[in-house]
Amino acid sequence: MSASTEPSGWTGTTPDSEQPRFPTRLAIGLAIGSFCWVVAYLGAVAVLLPARIAEIDPGNKAAIIALNSTVAMVVATIANLVIGAFSDLTRTRWGRRTPWIWIGAAGSLASLAALGQVSTAAGLIITWAIYQLFLNAIVAPLLATLADRIAPRFRGSAASAYALGLGFGSGLGQVIGAQFLADTTGGFIALGVLTAIVAPAASFLFREASSLPMPRKAFTKEMVLDNFVFARHDARDYYLALFGKFFIQVAKFAVQGYLLYILTDYMQLEKAGAGRYISLSATIIMVAGILMAFLSGPIADKLKRIKLPVVLSALMIAVGVFLPFLSATPEMIIAYAIFAGIGFGIFNAVDQALNIAVLPNPATAAKDLGILNFANTGGQIAGPLLAAAVITASGYRSLFVLAAVAALIGAALFIAIRRVR
Structure with a gap:
C-alpha cells in the first residue's frame, strides 16, 4: 500500500453530534x-x-x-x-x-x-x-x-x-x-x-x-507494530479493562466448570438431582441475561455511565459465586444463579461498550477488540485450572473464595479505569 493523506475530519468513529437518534x-x-x-x-x-x-x-x-x-x-x-x-x-x-x-x-x-x-x-x-x-x-x-x-x-x-x-x-x-x-x-x-x-x-x-476514502498506510515496521501486535500507546485503561474482564471470566468458569461436581461431591446430590439443578440454574442465568440485556444498556446510556454498571455486575458476581461457601445445600446454587446470573447479564450487556470506550486507537478497533477477547479465552482456561488446584489443595469451599476474590479483583481493576465514568 502507498501512504495517502488522511481525509479531513476522519476519526474512525461516530461522534454524538453525527448521530442524533438511536x-x-x-x-x-x-x-x-x-x-x-x-x-x-x-x-x-x-x-x-x-x-x-x-x-x-x-x-x-x-x-x-x-x-x-x-x-x-x-x-x-x-x-x-x-x-x-x-x-x-x-x-x-x-x-x-x-x-x-x-x-x-x-x-x-x-x-x-x-x-x-x-x-x-x-x-x-x-x-x-x-x-x-x-x-x-x-x-x-x-x-x-x-x-x-x-x-x-x-x-x-x-x-x-x-x-x-x-x-x-x-x-x-x-x-x-x-x-x-x-x-x-x-x-x-x-x-x-x-x-x-x-x-x-x-x-x-x-x-x-x-472505505476507499479512508487513510491508507504504507507497509512499514511501524504499521505492522500498530496493526498486528498489542497496543503500545495510551493503553492504560485498555489493559485494565482486559485484565478486569479476565478475572470476571475466571470467576465465572471456576464455578460453572465444576458445577456438576459441586452438586454431587460438595452438596451430596445424586446425578439425577444434580441434573435438575444444573438445568434450573442454567435457565435462571439465561433468563436473567436476556432481561438484563433489555435493561442495562439503555439505563447506562440514560445515566451516561458505563463503568458503574460493569463494576456493579462484578460485585453481583462476587456475591453469587461466594454464596455456596455459606451452606452446602442445593438452594444455594439457585441463589448463586440469581445473583451471578444478574451480574453476568449486566456485564455481558455493557462490557462491550466499556471496551470500545477505552480503545487506544479507533483506526485499529477490530484488532484491539480481538486482543480483548483473549481475556475471555484465557479466563475460560485459567478458571477451571485454578479451581482444580484449589479443590485438590483445600476442598470445594475454597473454590468459592477463589471465585469471589477473582470477581472482586475484576471490580477493582474496572474502578481504576479513568477515561470512563
Whole structure:
C-alpha cells in the first residue's frame, strides 16, 4: 500500500453530534449478527460435534474432544487478532467490515457442511479449526461495527442489542442442535445456513459506506507494530479493562466448570438431582441475561455511565459465586444463579461498550477488540485450572473464595479505569 493523506475530519468513529437518534437499524443488525453466529456455534460445539465424534471414533471420543478444543482455541485466538487487523486495513467500495462478514459467512457454511462429511478424527479437527477461522471473520468485524458506527451516548443500548442476540442464540443453539442428533449431516448444514444469514442481514441493515476514502498506510515496521501486535500507546485503561474482564471470566468458569461436581461431591446430590439443578440454574442465568440485556444498556446510556454498571455486575458476581461457601445445600446454587446470573447479564450487556470506550486507537478497533477477547479465552482456561488446584489443595469451599476474590479483583481493576465514568 502507498501512504495517502488522511481525509479531513476522519476519526474512525461516530461522534454524538453525527448521530442524533438511536441507530435502530444498526442495533437490529448487531442483534441478528450475534444470534446467527452463536446459535450455530453452540448448536455445533455442545451437541452435534460431540455426536459426530462419537460416530467417527466412539472409543476415543473424550481424547478427541480435548485435542479438538485445544486446537480450536489456538486457531480462534490467532484468527481474532489477525482478521481484526486485516479488517481495519481493508479498503473497498463495500467498506472494511462487510466484506469480511461475507467471507466468514460463506466459509462457515462450507466448513460446517463439511463436518457432516468427514470420516476421520484428523479430518474433523482440521475442518473444525477452519470453521473457527471463518467464524472469527464474522465476530471481529461485528464488534468493530459497534465501535465504528455507534456514537458514545448509544453504545450501552447497542451493546445490549448485541448481548440480547447472544442470549437468545445461546438458549436456542443446543435446542436446535438436539433436533438433529439422528442426522448430524443435516444438522450441520442447517446450522451453516443459520450462520450465513448474517451476511445479507449485515449488508441490508449496516449499509456500510465505502472505505476507499479512508487513510491508507504504507507497509512499514511501524504499521505492522500498530496493526498486528498489542497496543503500545495510551493503553492504560485498555489493559485494565482486559485484565478486569479476565478475572470476571475466571470467576465465572471456576464455578460453572465444576458445577456438576459441586452438586454431587460438595452438596451430596445424586446425578439425577444434580441434573435438575444444573438445568434450573442454567435457565435462571439465561433468563436473567436476556432481561438484563433489555435493561442495562439503555439505563447506562440514560445515566451516561458505563463503568458503574460493569463494576456493579462484578460485585453481583462476587456475591453469587461466594454464596455456596455459606451452606452446602442445593438452594444455594439457585441463589448463586440469581445473583451471578444478574451480574453476568449486566456485564455481558455493557462490557462491550466499556471496551470500545477505552480503545487506544479507533483506526485499529477490530484488532484491539480481538486482543480483548483473549481475556475471555484465557479466563475460560485459567478458571477451571485454578479451581482444580484449589479443590485438590483445600476442598470445594475454597473454590468459592477463589471465585469471589477473582470477581472482586475484576471490580477493582474496572474502578481504576479513568477515561470512563
